[in-house]
Amino acid sequence: MSANSRLTIAAHTLAWIGLYQRQGHEVATSEQIAGSANTNPVVIRRLLGELREAGLVESRRGAGAGWSLTRDLASMTLLDVYDAIEPGPLFALHRASPDEGCVIGHGIQPALQDVYAGIECTVRTELSKTTLEDVLQAVLAVPR
Amino acid sequence: MSANSRLTIAAHTLAWIGLYQRQGHEVATSEQIAGSANTNPVVIRRLLGELREAGLVESRRGAGAGWSLTRDLASMTLLDVYDAIEPGPLFALHRASPDEGCVIGHGIQPALQDVYAGIECTVRTELSKTTLEDVLQAVLAVPR
């Protein structure tokens, strides 16, 4: 596998719930979403649990249980989702500390940290430009 | 581990070779670099092999062997390095195809692909703004 499909599954999930609610339903179940995303309901529940901690969705238990959005898709950006599922940094530094006695080893981490921080910042800015409503509209615009 | 430290190790390696050559040495060995980066020489050789395929470094075998840059650090950007070590996409789509019979399942991949492509584009642009010479200068500017 390797790369993160978590943001993809999360966006899929939120768009699905949003459309389902727009069709008049109150709550969506993890099983329905898993069917659409072609994965396991537990995977969806795990992910939705993280989105709930971030305040993007809420769940009801018991009979007639399921998941619903806490606010409109237009007020959720991909950055909100990204932060909710807390991926690690895009680029990591050395896994073992470099040799501090070496000029390069001493200065490389602060130097790269600055560069990496700048890149993460632009990625976050880009993510914040797309709302889940944008995603849903783009989905609906795809020709059959 | 999780995140990629490959770009970090590659930048460390190139900066190290660049500084070493600037000090009058012809070639650097994987063992020297591994000492500075606190890793194993084989890890460095593997990485340098990929950089060589991209034309950034060259190697000499036999006695007095080692690695040298093919061009100045000022003409190498982090994007060159990034492309050389070929990381996968930043964000992946679904690992299993979503349900094409579902409106969301049908349109979600094209919709997200556009967003992801835009983000990768900005990341690449950012990476291309920093040369390895910039990195080396930033390293040397770190106070002891």
Place this chain on the structure above:
DNA sequence: TCAATCGTAACGATTATGGTTACATCCAGA
């Protein structure tokens, strides 16, 4: 020839992701 270094295969450890099963918990509605 020899010593140093690359080139590379092979194997194991660690980690992230995610698929699956299982089961306790909860609660609206009969």
Place this chain on the structure above:
DNA sequence: TCTGGATGTAACCATAATCGTTACGATTGA
């Protein structure tokens, strides 16, 4: 009060990427 359906979560396994390590053949200047 029961019960069915769904959540909440633990547990385990599979897969894959990265990395550390050992080992050894290939190369080549001295």
